[in-house]
Amino acid sequence: MEEIKRLIINEQIQEDEIVSLSLRPQKLHAFIGQKEVISALKISIEAAKNRKEPLEHTLFSGPPGLGKTSLAHIIANEMNSRITVTSGPAIERAGDFIGILTNLEKGDILFIDEIHRLSKTVEEFLYPAMENFKIDFIVDKGPYAKTINFNLKPFTLIGATTRSGLLATPLRDRFGIFHHLEFYEKNDLATIIKASAMKLNVAVDPQAADEIAIRSRGTPRVANRLLRRCRDYAQVKTGKSHVHEAVVKDCMKALRIDEYGLDDLDRRLLKIIKSHYQGGPVGIEALSATLNEEVDTLVDVVEPYLLKTGFLRRTSRGRELTELSIKHLVNF
Ligand code: ADP
Numbered sequence: 504m505e506e507i508k509r510l511i512i513n514e515q516i517q518e519d520e521i522v523s524l525s526l527r528p529q530k531l532h533a534f535i536g537q538k539e540v541i542s543a544l545k546i547s548i549e550a551a552k553n554r555k556e557p558l559e560h561t562l563f564s565g566p567p568g569l570g571k572t573s574l575a576h577i578i579a580n581e582m583n584s585r586i587t588v589t590s591g592p593a594i595e596r597a598g599d600f601i602g603i604l605t606n607l608e609k610g611d612i613l614f615i616d617e618i619h620r621l622s623k624t625v626e627e628f629l630y631p632a633m634e635n636f637k638i639d640f641i642v643d644k645g646p647y648a649k650t651i652n653f654n655l656k657p658f659t660l661i662g663a664t665t666r667s668g669l670l671a672t673p674l675r676d677r678f679g680i681f682h683h684l685e686f687y688e689k690n691d692l693a694t695i696i697k698a699s700a701m702k703l704n705v706a707v708d709p710q711a712a713d714e715i716a717i718r719s720r721g722t723p724r725v726a727n728r729l730l731r732r733c734r735d736y737a738q739v740k741t742g743k744s745h746v747h748e749a750v751v752k753d754c755m756k757a758l759r760i761d762e763y764g765l766d767d768l769d770r771r772l773l774k775i776i777k778s779h780y781q782g783g784p785v786g787i788e789a790l791s792a793t794l795n796e797e798v799d800t801l802v803d804v805v806e807p808y809l810l811k812t813g814f815l816r817r818t819s820r821g822r823e824l825t826e827l828s829i830k831h832l833v834n835f
Contacts (some may be wrong), residue, residue, distance in 0.1 A: 507789055520687065526699050526727055527573045531703045533587050533721075535698065536691035539692040540682045544574070547680055548581050557610045557681030558582060560620075560633055560660040564667035566807045568724025571663035576612040578661065586612040591620030600625050601640055602655065604632055618662035619669040625675060633660055633677040665803045686721025686811055689713065695723050705734045706745040714751040720764040732758060753764040763812060763831070768796070768805060773814060773828050783816075783823030790822065 528534045529546075534541055558578060563571040568582075579586035587603060594600045594615075607613060615621070621629070631637045636655040641648055660692045662678065664670060675681075687695070693709075693716040700707040707715075707730070715733060719726035733746045736754035760766050773779075774781050775793050791798045806822075810817035814828040824832075 509680075526702055528577065531581055533578055534570065534573065535578060536687045537684055540574075540684065543682065544578070544680075548578065552582065556658045557584075557657050558612075560662075560677060561680040561682070562662045562664070562667070562670075562678040563682055563684060564664050565684030566686070566722065567665055567804060568722040569686070570616070570723060571684060572616060575612065575661040575663065575696055578613075578659075579612045582610065582612070582651050582659075584610050584612045584659070584785040586614055588614045588616070590616040591618050594625050596622060597624050597628055597640070600628055601638060604638060604655055604658075605630075605653055609658070611656070611658045612661055613658055614661045614663070616663045617664050618674075619664045626671065629660070630673060630677065686808065687719075688721075691717045692716035692719050692721070692723065692726045696726050699727050699730055700746070703731070703734065704744070705730070705737075707733075708745075708747045710748040711746045711751045716746055717762060718755055718760050718764040721790070721811065722769075722808075722821070725764075729758075729760070763814075764808070765814070768794075769809060769814070772801070772805060772809070773824060773832055776815075776822065776824050777829070777832055782829065784818055784821035785823075786821045792815060794816075 512773050531545055547558060547561075556819055563574055565571060571705070575584060575588075578584075585608065587607065589603065594603070603613065607694060610800075628638055629638075631639065632655055636657050637718055638653045638655065640651045640653065643649060643650060667675065667681075668685070693712040696712040696715050697707060697709075699713070712734070715726060715729050719729055730746070733751050734744060734755045736757070737746050737750045738744055739769075740753070741750065757759075758766075770789065772794060775790065776785055779785075779793055782790075787798055787801060791801055794801070806815065806817075809828075812827075814831065816823045
């Protein structure tokens with residue numbers, strides 16, 4: 504159960520971290536899908552390069568595994584900039600953050616993943632840093648308090664968030680460029696799967712790539728993960744590194760991922776709304792307690808795909824089943 508859950512949950516797991524580095528597109532032209540975002544970014548990057556200025560601060564939002572981190576690295580490559588990578592929860596003290604900021608050179612990129620999880624104190628340092636490339640640091644307290652000003656070099660902050668709604672307005676307003684990444688279409692996912700298969704040296708039939716794509720929850724990270732599981736399955740069951748349609752179907756059956764990409768956790772969630780809450784509406788806290796899953800996991804990882812595919816509806820009174828999920832639940 505745990506293994507199955509980990510497979511579909513599109514948060515980064517350790518194996519991903521290693522493989523994703525090799526699968527990550529390096530340049531804008533190699534980034535598949537998200538056409539509007541990519542063409543807007545191309546213009547912003549070209550304009551900044553022509554002006555010989557750093558790119559404006561950029562915010563990417565959207566569910567995990569859609570390419571926010573990849574885009575930050577791509578921007579650094581396209582701008583020929585150095586990139587410093589950190590995350591909201593990793594910056595615990597304002598002092599650590601000042602260290603990071605004062606080490607940035609002109610044109611450097613600072614990438615903050617999960618920027619909505621920055622502490623309030625750290626966030627307040629960011630406002631003048633983003634706006635005027637300055638920070639004021641108060642040392643000591645009471646009558647001995649002194650303000651030290653630091654001038655920073657012009658840099659680009661790239662923030663990534665799964666929950667742009669949790670960002671404080673003053674922070675959100677300081678980003679000049681803001682893009683929301685949407686779930687990927689099946690054809691784009693199939694193209695990503697084929698490109699990853701080439702890099703991993705695995706033969707994948709076009710129908711097999713399509714079968715994986717429809718079960719990937721619109722998410723490249725899940726697509727790459729399922730591809731690797733199918734490769735393992737093919738190697739063990741057939742002795743060959745050749746993924747064809749039947750291999751995918753058998754492998755997905757073994758992993759209990761259905762043709763909608765739903766896994767045990769999705770089905771449990773839908774079933775519980777039906778059995779415990781008469782189809783809803785039910786609040787997320789109550790669901791989290793009944794399922795024994797973190798609210799954040801449900802909101803960031805499980806729900807977005809169920810909402811997007813019409814299995815779940817969110818109303819002001821909570822989450823509800825839809826006709827589609829009621830029909831589908833019969834087959835669970
Ligand atoms: P996020 O930061 O949004 O969680 P990542 O940038 O870490 O997502 O992407 C997860 C993985 O999915 C990456 O390692 C990369 O291999 C793959 N990926 C994401 N978007 C694309 C894309 N558009 N084209 C090809 N691969 C992608």
